[in-house]
Amino acid sequence: MSLFTNLLESMHMDLKITENCSRQSNLHSTCTFCVEACKKGALSPDLQSIDLNHEGCNSCGDCVIACPLSAIEGIVDSRDFCKGSLLYSESYTPTVKELLIYKKRGVQSIQTQDIPMNDQWKKVLTQTNKVLEVVGEPVIEVVQKAQVEEKLSRRSFLTSFKREGKQLAKNMAPASWKLEADQWKLAIYYPEYQFYTILIDRKKCTLCHACKTFCTQKVFQIVNQTLKINHQNCVGCTACSDICSEDAIQISTEVKKINEEYVELHSKICLNCGQSFVTFLPETLKCHVCKDRDPSWLSPYQ
Structure with missing residues (x-):
């Protein structure tokens, strides 16, 4: 068997839903972000899990990006990059979260390759740039294909998730292509900002600690006779609001400077x-x- 064949086999990696999935630990979980992101219908919610049909999966990686808890391991196989540009393709539409992370990974523009950008891409890019303005970052621009550019594969770009500060070429090893836990969380890249705000109805809340118990992101902590709410840790997974028997928790999508709330x-x-x-x-x-x-x-x- 040739070295090239061995390399191709090492590159293959089925998606895997890990135990970090909130549906495996919380019977009340309503999280279906991955199901909604899958265009092939390869994912379906079960009572205590998400069923993955590998035969129907095309390894696009949309579910990997969409999962708020980074509970799906695999490779985002449908994105192409060229130096500091994400190459435009009508085969998918990126999310705001995705573009914000790419921005921190070095993407400065979207290269259209002489193909007009569709309305879905325009909408996401507009929303992303509004967030970037809030967090004080330069916006992502739209550029035309350059005359001569060395194209980096999508896999080599994603190896940059493996280790901060290393050149992409130095991470061209199959082991690096597997995304590690938490690599698709905005809090890693924007530590001074929160993207969600937890709202607790104090008249309804009985402080039963269910939200604290089922939140894997440590949003809720009891500190010196106060409830500390770490809004910046929230990833919007809805585990806390799903488990709350008093319907006392709401999650607001709001980008602003980090605020640690202390409630007496x-x-x-x-x-x-x-x-x-x-x-x-x-x-x-x-x-x-x-x-x-x-x-x-x-x-x-x-």
């Missing part, structure tokens, strides 16, 4: 069970367990 908590002793608990409202008399417990049910503390 009050320590109380439950009037029914005598257990200590914390609450937003000082007038609250019962813990979250006793608040909704039928009086005929046995207390879990007895």
